Amino acid sequence: MSDWAAQAAGDLFQSAPCGYLITKDDTTITAVNDTFLVWSGHAREQLIGRKLTALLPADDRALYITYCQPLLAMTGAVNEIALDILNYSGEQRAALLTANRSHGTTTGEPVVRVVILGSYEQQFHERALLAAGRAAATSPTGRADAETRLTHLAQHDPMTGLLNRVGLTALLHRLFLTPPIDRSRPALLFVDIDHFSSINNCLGHSAGDELIVVVAQRLRAALRHLSTLARPSGDEFVIVENVTDTAELIVLAERLLERVHVPVSIDGVDVMPSVSIGLAVAGPADTVNELFRNAETAMHRAKSAGRNTWQLHDPLTLDPTVDRLRIIDELREGIGRGELQVHYQPRVDVATGRVHGAEALVRWQHPIRGLLTPDAFIDIAEKSGLIHELGARVLDDAIAQVTSWNRARANCPPLEIAVNLSARQLADPTMVDVVVDALSRHDLEPWLLTLEITETALMINPDEALRALTALRALGVVLAIDDFGTGYSSLTYLKRFPVQELKIDRSFVAGLGIDTGDTAIVASCIQLAHAVGIRAVAEGVETVAQQQALVALHCDLAQGYFLGRPVPPERFPVTGPTGVPGPAA
Ligand code: C2E
Ligand code: CA
Ligand code: CA
Numbered sequence: 001m002s003d004w005a006a007q008a009a010g011d012l013f014q015s016a017p018c019g020y021l022i023t024k025d026d027t028t029i030t031a032v033n034d035t036f037l038v039w040s041g042h043a044r045e046q047l048i049g050r051k052l053t054a055l056l057p058a059d060d061r062a063l064y065i066t067y068c069q070p071l072l073a074m075t076g077a078v079n080e081i082a083l084d085i086l087n088y089s090g091e092q093r094a095a096l097l098t099a100n101r102s103h104g105t106t107t108g109e110p111v112v113r114v115v116i117l118g119s120y121e122q123q124f125h126e127r128a129l130l131a132a133g134r135a136a137a138t139s140p141t142g143r144a145d146a147e148t149r150l151t152h153l154a155q156h157d158p159m160t161g162l163l164n165r166v167g168l169t170a171l172l173h174r175l176f177l178t179p180p181i182d183r184s185r186p187a188l189l190f191v192d193i194d195h196f197s198s199i200n201n202c203l204g205h206s207a208g209d210e211l212i213v214v215v216a217q218r219l220r221a222a223l224r225h226l227s228t229l230a231r232p233s234g235d236e237f238v239i240v241e242n243v244t245d246t247a248e249l250i251v252l253a254e255r256l257l258e259r260v261h262v263p264v265s266i267d268g269v270d271v272m273p274s275v276s277i278g279l280a281v282a283g284p285a286d287t288v289n290e291l292f293r294n295a296e297t298a299m300h301r302a303k304s305a306g307r308n309t310w311q312l313h314d315p316l317t318l319d320p321t322v323d324r325l326r327i328i329d330e331l332r333e334g335i336g337r338g339e340l341q342v343h344y345q346p347r348v349d350v351a352t353g354r355v356h357g358a359e360a361l362v363r364w365q366h367p368i369r370g371l372l373t374p375d376a377f378i379d380i381a382e383k384s385g386l387i388h389e390l391g392a393r394v395l396d397d398a399i400a401q402v403t404s405w406n407r408a409r410a411n412c413p414p415l416e417i418a419v420n421l422s423a424r425q426l427a428d429p430t431m432v433d434v435v436v437d438a439l440s441r442h443d444l445e446p447w448l449l450t451l452e453i454t455e456t457a458l459m460i461n462p463d464e465a466l467r468a469l470t471a472l473r474a475l476g477v478v479l480a481i482d483d484f485g486t487g488y489s490s491l492t493y494l495k496r497f498p499v500q501e502l503k504i505d506r507s508f509v510a511g512l513g514i515d516t517g518d519t520a521i522v523a524s525c526i527q528l529a530h531a532v533g534i535r536a537v538a539e540g541v542e543t544v545a546q547q548q549a550l551v552a553l554h555c556d557l558a559q560g561y562f563l564g565r566p567v568p569p570e571r572f573p574v575t576g577p578t579g580v581p582g583p584a585a
Contacts, residue, residue, distance in 0.1 A: 018154065019116035024109070025073075025101075027052040027064075036116060041088030052114065055086050059531070063495075066527040072101040072112060074517045077233070082495050085116065103205060159209060160216040163230035168238055171228060172288045175240065187249055189239040190278040190295035191219065191256065194307040196235035199271065207267045208235075214264050215273055222259040223252075237275075238295070246312060249279045253310035261308060274308035285383060287460050328384045331364070331377055335389055339365045342397045344572045346564035347418065347537065350547075350555045355573055357416030359452070359559060360398035361566045362390065382424050391425045395438045399449065403442045405574045412575070418450040418480065423457035427464055432471045439475070446476035450501060454482045458497060466497060473498040480537070484525060494532065502529040506540020506560070513549045526553050 019036030023029050032047050040055075053061045060083045068078045077100050084092035096117040104111040155167030163171065175186050193215055200208035212235060219237055220229055228240040239256075243249050261274045278299025282291045298313035305311060334340065344358035364372040381387040402417035409415065425431055439446055451472060458465045458481070469479055480501035481494065485508055494502065504525045511518025522538065529536035538550050541560030550558050564573065 019095075021047075021052060021114040021116065023052050023112045023114060025069075025112065027069075027112075039087075039116070040085060040093070043088075046088075057084050057086060057092055060084055062531045063528065066531050067524050068097075068099065070520050070524040072099060074520045076101045157231045160213055160231050162216060162237070163228065165230075165232035168228075168230035168232050168240075169288070171230075171240065172291075176282075176288055184242040184244045185282050186291065187241045187243045187246075187279065187281040188291055188295040189241070189249065189253060189256070189310075190280075190292075190299040191237040191239065191275045192277075192299050192303070193235040194274045194276055194303075199266075203267055203269060203271075207269075210266050211235075211264075211271065211273060214266070215260055215275065218260050218262070218273075219256060222255050238292075243281060246279070246281055249281065250310070250312065253277045253279055257308060257310065276302035276307050277310040278302055278313065279310055280313040283383070289456070289459055293456065327377065327380055328386070330366070331381060331384070331386055331390075334364060334366065335386065335393065339367070340390065340393060341365055341568065342394055342401070343566040343568055344398075344401070345559050345566040346573060347416070347557050347559045348563045350538075350550050350558050355415065355564075356557055357418065357448075357450075358402070358572060359418040359566075360394055360401075360420070362394050378422065382422055385424070387422050387424050388428060391421065392434050392438075395419050395434065396441070399438050399442045399444050401569050402448065403444050405572070406448075409575060414445075414448055415574070416448045416450060416478075417444075418452055420452045420482065421457075423454075423460050426453060426457055426468050427461065431468060432475065435472060435475060435477065439477075447478060450478040450480050452480045452482040452503065455484055455486060462496070469497050469499070485521060494528070500534045501537055502534060503537045503539055504555075509538050509540045509546060509560070510542070512538075512546045519549070522549075522555075523553050526555050529556075530554070 019039050020031075020033040021029055021036060022031040028049060028051055029047050032044055036042075037044055037047075042055075053064055056064055063081075064083070068081060071078050077098075079098050081097045083095055083097050085095045087093050097114060098117075099112055099114045101110055101112045103109070155163060155170065157164040172186070193211065196208065196211070199211055212231070215235075216229070216231065216237065219239070223229060223239065230238045230240070232238055239252075241249065241252065256277060257275065261272065263270050263272050265271070276299055278295045278297065278301065280291055280294035280298055286294075294313040298311045301311040301313075302309050341363045342360045343363050345361060346355045347357045347359060348354065349356045362374055362378075364377055366372050378387070381390050398417050398419050402415055406414040421431075428434075435449075435451075438444075439449065453465075453469075473479055478501060479497070479499045480503055481497070481499050482503045483505045484502045485505045502525060504522055508518045508521045508525070512522050513519060526536040535556040537557040537559070538546075538555050539559050541547055541550065541558045541562045543562055546560070547558065547562060
């Protein structure tokens with residue numbers, strides 16, 4: 001890192017409007033900034049040498065140890081975890097914790113950098129106090145400058161001087177709130193450096209830092225003066241543009257690829273940097289999060305396509321042979337004609353191997369195109385509003401089906417049924433009535449119904465989601481977070497929302513037993529669920545080895561092709577065992 005960057009980082013550490021701590025791997029605190037001292041009331045000498053975990057109440061300490069520490073060790077980062085921190089008088093203060101782990105430049109020992117954000121009001125108050133304290137020694141203009149500098153530091157990355165994630169998010173929200181003056185729409189280019197971790201591992205972290213700075217400079221030089229370039233994290237950059245046509249974006253992406261892909265000497269080694277770029281244009285109903293996610297997904301497609309290339313996310317043109325408006329009409333008619341069917345995938349008790357219940361997965365028996373899976377039409381149903389009718393039908397069918405199975409099972413424990421809810425359904429104020437109606441029509445006990453909501457759906461509007469979930473929970477139904485681990489602030493949501501089930505995303509289950517990172521993540525998710533007293537469900541189990549690993553990890557439920565594919569109701573194994581081994585005999 002250059003001198004100015006080191007100086008800026010030092011400034012940021014002491015005066016940033018958020019608490020900073022540096023700890024060792026075992027959480028022993030080695031440095032702390034003034035803001036944290038003001039916020040917590042602790043004196044510096046009380047904190048240095050003490051463990052960060054000693055500042056957490058018992059349940060948060062357990063969460064830090066079972067979730068944050070393994071994740072830091074495996075991935076080097078945890079983001080925005082909601083925790084309480086004990087202040088000097090032992091009171092709990094709500095905070096958001098973000099941490100990064102890397103190897104210190106001087107010692108080579110791992111260093112964990114922890115950022116603590118207090119709640120908004122607290123922060124505002126304390127920033128004012130801090131500024132007032134400093135102001136005693138400075139002129140009024142000096143104070144204004146200091147405030148501007150603090151804001152600047154909080155929103156910028158000290159290494160490249162670019163906007164950081166906080167700054168980028170603030171900018172995007174402002175952009176989405178501003179009505180367009182022409183036909184242009186916000187668009188993102190999500191840029192990720194190829195093979196960055198190999199360079200970091202082979203040449204060291206300072207070489208990695210240098211490469212980031214070089215790529216940042218090259219990207220900047222290839223952009224128009226007014227374009228925004230941000231570095232939300234690690235080796236990722238985001239460019240914000242306003243475009244009227246996707247062709248403009250593609251031209252820009254091509255230019256960026258060309259400018260970055262020029263040799264550079266780093267630490268005496270010739271490196272040929274390249275990047276993968278995901279492009280996404282905001283649809284009329286898209287939120288900031290959706291746009292961000294679409295661009296990121298497209299970037300991953302560019303990686304899969306061989307790197308040093310771009311991919312465009314555009315649901316309208318994903319399948320150019322299909323006219324979207326026609327599909328909406330067809331779907332509306334299809335729902336009316338009863339072309340939607342529900343298939344059921346067994347959810348199996350990991351310890352015993354018995355079928356515990358089923359997840360309802362919708363299918364569309366299209367008169368010409370055959371049996372379609374949800375990827376082909378859920379997005380269209382959501383955007384057109386047909387999701388409400390579709391969702392209500394799936395819910396009704398699934399509840400009717402499980403009630404009829406349970407009647408046939410008489411003396412066995414009743415099967416449970418899990419149904420997916422989309423973000424739009426969650427935002428619908430009549431959703432609670434739809435669920436109440438369906439339960440009472442078929443006389444199903446509410447605890448036999450699980451509603452699965454993806455982590456991303458919860459993030460679109462967390463306050464609204466919390467209200468909806470609280471109302472649904474009051475009915476006695478079980479709530480599950482689906483695709484857990486794929487969103488940004490998993491633990492925050494788990495603590496905040498009244499959920500009783502955590503479904504570990506199948507992308508992590510895929511690496512179970514093969515990839516140490518995935519294995520550690522699955523293990524921590526299970527421990528985390530158990531630490532907060534809820535059940536863990538693994539999805540996408542495809543091999544006996546994965547199933548055995550889940551038995552050893554004491555996962556509660558599992559589903560996947562190995563245990564049973566989604567099937568029409570008449571082929572569902574209602575009474576028989578799945579034939580799946582439970583714990584080794
Ligand atoms: P999901 O909730 O994550 O559902 C699991 C998906 O993984 C299903 O895909 C299932 O067929 C697939 N799957 C199950 N086991 C395995 C496995 O071992 N390996 C692999 N590779 N895949 C497996 P499907 O049925 O295509 O559903 C896709 C998504 O569509 C679902 O993801 C869910 O988010 C959504 N969806 C399905 N039915 C409904 C519905 O009735 N309403 C709403 N709103 N969304 C639905
Ligand atoms: Ca699901
Ligand atoms: Ca899932």
